[in-house]
Amino acid sequence: MKGKDFLTLEEFTPADLESVLGLAARLKAKRPARFGSHALEGRNVALVFEKPSLRTRVSFQVAVSELGGFSMNLSSNELQLGRGETVEDTARVLSRYVHCIMARVNRHSDLERLAKAATVPVINGLSDAHHPVQILADLLTLGERKGRLKGLKVGWVGDGDNVCNSWAVGAALTGIHFVAATPKGYEPDAGTVSAASKMAEATGGSIHAVNDPVEAVTGADCVMTDTFVSMGFEKEQEARLKAFMPKYRVTKALMSKAKKDAVFEHCLPAHRGEEVDADVIDGPQSVVFDEAENRLHTEKALLCFLMLGKREYASLMP
Ligand code: CP
Numbered sequence: 001m002k003g004k005d006f007l008t009l010e011e012f013t014p015a016d017l018e019s020v021l022g023l024a025a026r027l028k029a030k031r032p033a034r035f036g037s038h039a040l041e042g043r044n045v046a047l048v049f050e051k052p053s054l055r056t057r058v059s060f061q062v063a064v065s066e067l068g069g070f071s072m073n074l075s076s077n078e079l080q081l082g083r084g085e086t087v088e089d090t091a092r093v094l095s096r097y098v099h100c101i102m103a104r105v106n107r108h109s110d111l112e113r114l115a116k117a118a119t120v121p122v123i124n125g126l127s128d129a130h131h132p133v134q135i136l137a138d139l140l141t142l143g144e145r146k147g148r149l150k151g152l153k154v155g156w157v158g159d160g161d162n163v164c165n166s167w168a169v170g171a172a173l174t175g176i177h178f179v180a181a182t183p184k185g186y187e188p189d190a191g192t193v194s195a196a197s198k199m200a201e202a203t204g205g206s207i208h209a210v211n212d213p214v215e216a217v218t219g220a221d222c223v224m225t226d227t228f229v230s231m232g233f234e235k236e237q238e239a240r241l242k243a244f245m246p247k248y249r250v251t252k253a254l255m256s257k258a259k260k261d262a263v264f265e266h267c268l269p270a271h272r273g274e275e276v277d278a279d280v281i282d283g284p285q286s287v288v289f290d291e292a293e294n295r296l297h298t299e300k301a302l303l304c305f306l307m308l309g310k311r312e313y314a315s316l317m318p
């Protein structure tokens with residue numbers, strides 16, 4: 001683990017990621033027995049939102065609660081941030097009250113400023129550039145269905161957005177072959193792809209950005225997509241829909257190019273008839289609600305990894 005924060009997933013070593021996914025599976029299996037229900041006792045977590053959220057908001061709040069901690073949901077416009085208090089002062093003040101800050105922000109650079117000024121761990125709950133907590137859930141879900149991650153092929157179709165960037169890193173850390181097909185001009189971040197490609201050398205994975213959806217999906221174990229119009233890009237809606245539709249929509253015909261037992265993932269919220277057809281996302285190959293549930297288990301594991309001392313963390317492991 002590099003540093004105290006979880007902003008892009010690049011902070012993790014392959015072993016860190018394996019450990020967090022392992023703990024998540026354990027917390028999930030033993031949830032009925034309330035396993036880990038005292039892990040964060042006496043600890044407080046601030047959940048800061050500059051953008052809307054269903055899954056991130058609720059799963060983090062429930063995660064902290066199930067670990068015996070306390071969380072507070074804070075909209076940025078209810079803080080003094082909305083009236084011009086600096087990100088740095090907000091970080092310094094929050095660090096005096098809470099043990100961890102999770103933040104969903106418009107600009108990734110604001111998250112970096114927050115993390116730099118905070119003395120407690122900062123978790124990225126989505127920025128314009130990365131969505132690393134989503135990839136923890138996506139990987140857990142894929143591993144549950146396939147029994148392994150290393151050597152699998154994941155085909156991304158659509159926008160090279162925040163989720164796609166974080167997937168490139170997640171694939172690199174787990175030895176997955178990740179192929180992202182986007183229209184020209186909507187590719188994943190070149191810097192992230194090249195950093196991820198380098199990381200993949202150690203795990204046997206690979207990262208490729210292409211423009212042909214069929215190339216991404218052919219022989220894939222998992223097909224995935226995301227909205228064509230991410231939060232903050234609403235002004236580009238018309239141009240984006242023109243660039244993406246219908247070629248980059250995940251249809252049954254496109255799914256048929258993947259392996260027979262391929263699964264379909266989507267971080268949600270979804271737009272049926274835009275990035276995916278209803279008969280795919282609501283069909284038998286779709287695992288999107290397991291994926292949403294797994295946000296909870298992986299976030300519980302992540303909070304333990306970042307907030308607990310080595311010995312406390314080890315006590316949760318078999
Ligand atoms: N997938 C995801 O992050 O959903 P929310 O925007 O609802 O949090």
Ligand code: NVA
Pocket residue numbers: 126161162163226227229230231267268269
């Ligand atoms: N790419 C989407 C993800 C939503 C969870 C967005 O940023 O709006």
